[in-house]
Amino acid sequence: xxxxxxxxxxxxxxxxxxxxxxxxxxxxxxxxxxxxxxxxxxxxxxxxxxxxxxxxxxxxxxxxxxxxxxxxxxxxxxxxxxxxxxxxxxxxxxxxxxxxxxxxxxxxxxxxxxxxxxxxxxxxxxxxxxxxxxxxxxxxxxxxxxxxxxxxxxxxxxxxxxxxxxxxxxxxxxxxxxxxxxxxxxxxxxxxxxxxxxxxxxxxxxxxxxxxxxxxxxxxxxxxxxxxxxxxxxxxxxxxxxxxxxxxxxxxxxxxxxxxxxxxxxxxxxxxxxxxxxxxxxxxxxxxxxxxxxxxxxxxxxxxxxxxxx
Numbered sequence: 597x598x599x600x601x602x603x604x605x606x607x608x609x610x611x612x613x614x615x616x617x618x619x620x621x622x623x624x625x626x627x628x629x630x631x632x633x634x635x636x637x638x639x640x641x642x643x644x645x646x647x648x649x650x651x652x653x654x655x656x657x658x659x660x661x662x663x664x665x666x667x668x669x670x671x672x673x674x675x676x677x678x679x680x681x682x683x684x685x686x687x688x689x690x691x692x693x694x695x696x697x698x699x700x701x702x703x704x705x706x707x708x709x710x711x712x713x714x715x716x717x718x719x720x721x722x723x724x725x726x727x728x729x730x731x732x733x734x735x736x737x738x739x740x741x742x743x744x745x746x747x748x749x750x751x752x753x754x755x756x757x758x759x760x761x762x763x764x765x766x767x768x769x770x771x772x773x774x775x776x777x778x779x780x781x782x783x784x785x786x787x788x789x790x791x792x793x794x795x796x797x798x799x800x801x802x803x804x805x806x807x808x809x810x811x812x813x814x815x816x817x818x819x820x821x822x823x824x825x826x827x828x829x830x831x832x833x834x835x836x837x838x839x840x841x842x843x844x845x846x847x848x849x850x851x852x853x854x855x856x857x858x859x860x861x862x863x864x865x866x867x868x869x870x871x872x873x874x875x876x877x878x879x880x881x882x883x884x885x886x887x888x889x890x891x892x893x894x895x896x897x898x899x900x901x902x903x904x905x906x
Contacts, residue, residue, distance in 0.1 A: 600761050601690075602627040605662035607655050607677055609633050609642050610828075611723060612694045613668030614732030617647040619765045622734045632658035641729045660684040664761070666718075667693040667705070672834035675704035682708035690714045690754050696781060696831070698745040698774035700838035706747060714754035719743045719777065720767060721785070725826040738766035745774040782842035786835055787850060790843065792824035793832070 604626040606613045613631070620626045631648035632655045633639050639651050652658050659665045659681035667674055674693060685691065691709055695701045701717050709715055722740035724731060742762040746755050759769045772780075799810045799818070810818070836843055860868040 598625075599627055600625050600757060600764065601663040603630065603662045603664075604628070605630045605632065605658045605665045606648070606668055607632050607658065607665065607681070608668035608673075609638055609647065609729050610668060610727050611731040611736075612720060613666070614642070614645075614647055614729040615734065615736040616666065616668070616694075616732075616765065617642075618732055618734040619737060620761075621647075623764055623766075625761060625764045626664075630658045630662060638729055645729060647729060647732075655680050656684045659689075661686060662689060664690045664692065664757075667691070667695075669693070669695075670828075670830045670834040671695040671697050671700055671704075671838050672830075674701055675708070678705040678708040682710060682713075685710060685713045687712040688714070690716055690757060692716050692718050692758055694718060694720055696785060696835050697839040698743075698777045702745070702747055702774050714751050716744055716746045716750060716754050716758040717774065718758060718762065719745070719781070720762070721781075722767070723827075725823050727828045727831075735766065737762070740767050742767040742769050743777055744769060744771045745777050746771070747774075778839050778842045779845075782839060782846040783849075786839060786843050787846045789824050789827060789832055790836065790847065791850075792821040795821045796825040 604620060606617060606629065609617065609631045617629055617631065621629065628650065629648045630650040630652070631639075631642050632652050633642065634653060636653075639653065642648055642651050650658070655677055662685075665681065665685070667677060669677060671693075674695065678691075681691075691705065691713060692715075693701050693705065695717070696719055698717050698719060702715075705717070706715055720737055720740060720742040722736050722742075724736075742765075744755060744758055744762075755771065759771075762769050795818070802810060857869075857872065859865070860872070
């Protein structure tokens with residue numbers, strides 16, 4: 597592979613950041629990898645795992661000479677970090693991120709970037725319920741989607757460079773507006789996580805059975821919901837707070853559809869239920885057909901390797 601960036605700075609090194617580091621190194625997409633993280637324990641693990649050439653707690657120093665800076669942080673932390681690195685970025689550098697929400701990222705980061713620095717936000721729609729530098733793996737992005745949401749007026753060459761970078765990491769790439777991204781991801785990612793958190797929370801509230809019947813007899817549906825509900829709480833708190841309008845709109849639609857489904861059950865509408873389940877099964881099969889999951893038993897997942905789209 598061609599080296600795309602001589603110096604890559606990753607601000608934050610959890611699941612996504614460490615996977616980028618692993619994949620970029622494995623596929624020789626970059627020269628020097630710099631990791632900045634506020635956590636001493638994370639920095640020590642990054643060193644032990646050999647994920648970076650330079651490891652620091654100084655975000656400004658990490659970003660200063662980088663050709664590409666990727667913010668791998670909960671979206672609520674982006675504004676402060678962007679303000680810290682902005683004055684130190686070199687002309688022509690590209691700043692990106694990996695957040696699950698994009699309009700808020702544009703709002704919080706763009707004002708801090710100087711003229712001559714390019715801004716190409718990204719969302720790799722890939723992940724697991726695990727976090728930290730040990731959780732990453734180089735194949736995380738293979739055949740997953742990375743969505744780029746550059747604000748209007750960005751240099752086409754910067755967009756092309758980030759497109760090539762994500763493709764080099766193994767991902768498919770799509771470009772869309774930030775607002776449209778947030779609406780689409782509200783239903784494909786954010787609301788499913790919200791439902792999972794709420795379902796597990798409801799089970800937990802059943803204190804008389806949660807330690808016995810509910811957990812002991814966890815069927816596939818509840819088991820898979822708990823997988824989503826195990827996702828990083830800081831990340832998902834920030835997702836819901838920063839995409840609240842789109843999430844609430846999708847929740848309202850979900851509630852309307854749930855009410856209609858409840859009426860079918862209440863009134864014994866077997867034909868309506870059958871038609872609905874037939875349509876929804878077709879959607880699930882189309883996800884498999886598009887290569888975004890597998891029909892293998894247990895969705896092709898072995899213990900400890902459950903993969904989810906973020």
